[in-house]
Amino acid sequence: MAGPRELDGSSLLLGAATASFQIEGATTTDGRGPSIWDTFCGRPGAIRDGSDGDPACGSYERLTEDLDLVRDLGVDAYRFSIAWPRVQPEGSGAANPAGLDYYERVVDGLLERDLIPLPTLYHWDLPQPLEDAGGWPVRDTAERLAEYAALVADRLGDRVGWWSTLNEPWCSAFLGYAAGVHAPGRRDGDVAFAAAHHLLLGHALAAEAVRAAAPAAKVGIVLNLAPVWPDGDGAEAGAAYVDAVQNGIWLGALVDGRYPAVLAALADPALVREGDLALIKGTADWIGINYYTPFRIGAPGEGGSELATMAYPGAPPLRFLPREPRTEMGWEVVPAGLEDVLVTTARRAPGLPLLVTENGSAYADGTRAPDGSVQDDDRIAYLQGHLAATRRMRDAGVDVRAYIAWTLLDNFEWSYGYTKKFGLVEVEPGTLRRIPKASYRYYAQLAAAARR
Ligand code: FCB
DSSP: OOOOOOSSSSSOEEEEEOOHHHHOOOTTGGGOOOBHHHHHHTSTTSSTTSOOSSSTTOTTTOHHHHHHHHHHHTOSEEEEEOOHHHHOTTSSSSOOHHHHHHHHHHHHHHHHTTOEEEEEEESSOOBHHHHHTTOTTSTHHHHHHHHHHHHHHHHHTTTOOEEEEEEOHHIIIIIHHTSOSSTTOOOOHHHHHHHHHHHHHHHHHHHHHHHHHOTTOEEEEEEOOOOEEEESTTOHHHHHHHHIIIIIHHHIIIIISOOOTTOGGGGOTTTSOTTHHHHHTTOOSEEEEEOSOOEEEEOSOTTOOHHHHHTSTTOOOOEEOOOSSBOTTSOBOOHHHHHHHHHHHHHHSTTOOEEEEEOOOOOOOOOBOTTSSBOOHHHHHHHHHHHHHHHHHHHTTOOEEEEEEEOSBOOOOGGGTTSOOOOSEEEOTTTOOEEEOHHHHHHHHHHHHHHO
16 A cells, blocks of 8 residues: 655545534643633524533543544545634733643644644634634734644644644634624624635745745645535626625635625725735635535525524525535535536635535434444435546546545534534544444545545
């Protein structure tokens, strides 16, 4: 068998992903400070099952076991995120050495197992003191992200080649500050646009900080880009607006140094200062795409979702019209949507390698195999269909270098708590015992075949 493979595009690498708050637990251990998600979970009604990030999967204490699960899966890479409040409990100032030590163990453990570490610096767990000082709507938070990035890159820059700054900044800005369904749970559209700009500024400054510590680093950003498909007469305006907020803000700023003209809030010179867009432009060495479903947007009318409209401030009343089949999230299953978003992004961001940094499905997992493990044929079909779509786009010339499954373990699914299961591995409630599902064994076969 060959040694560790490279993200050089010579083959499609496979991986699995997780995120710190969703798996680690141990939210007060070794000096970790509170994050906005700890606070948000304490708000009555915010989380569907009233749960929080403890114990989650207890991964903080079960690092070796989880790394072995990734190794035994036989994939090439593991995407994980670094909890800012472990590294900087206050969100600023000196590093908490125990926090950096932990992620050093993660990285070293991956390298020992011939796995490529793909860390994300920010997967939504903002230190609470920074939110108390205004959060992402405040410009200073971007500077703080860069300071934190420098601390991490100083420690790990000699061992990590591919970095990502942010995970799905659309969610941080618009679910967090406009729709209020994610932490910190605020509902103010203008503030959400300010958050979006400062997230991008933070990405640019953090990328600079990582490169200062690790000049050869490839620094990317992970976006939940989506194909936006108007469905029926009169649907175009709503679809175009959703496209601008979901895709246009991020790719526009990063690739062209420009925000979509239709978004008036991002034309305010008091927010977007002179030089900001020039600073952001060209700062991504690669783009990570998290894809789950396309967005079919209908003409305004009956059955519009108020919450969905809030998540796209300034949009006409929106109706999302997913068709069948759907996952437990209500998300329509369309592998061709992944082809669409890969081709469109390759065109929008010429020359930038693409990684599918998340793709996966929530199912009820009601069927058991004779050995008692979950027989998740629906998840297998989803995985198979989307991986095939990714391969088709590679064959068609798109520079897509990795397919990374969401997610290794059933985990804390944000406002859904533990009610939605995306894992390749079941985590037994209470004991936290890991039990690989049929989809884990299926993916392991694909990974083994890809290496032959
Ligand atoms: C994405 C998130 C990830 C996970 C999946 C289902 O939006 O990045 O943490 O929750 O959705």
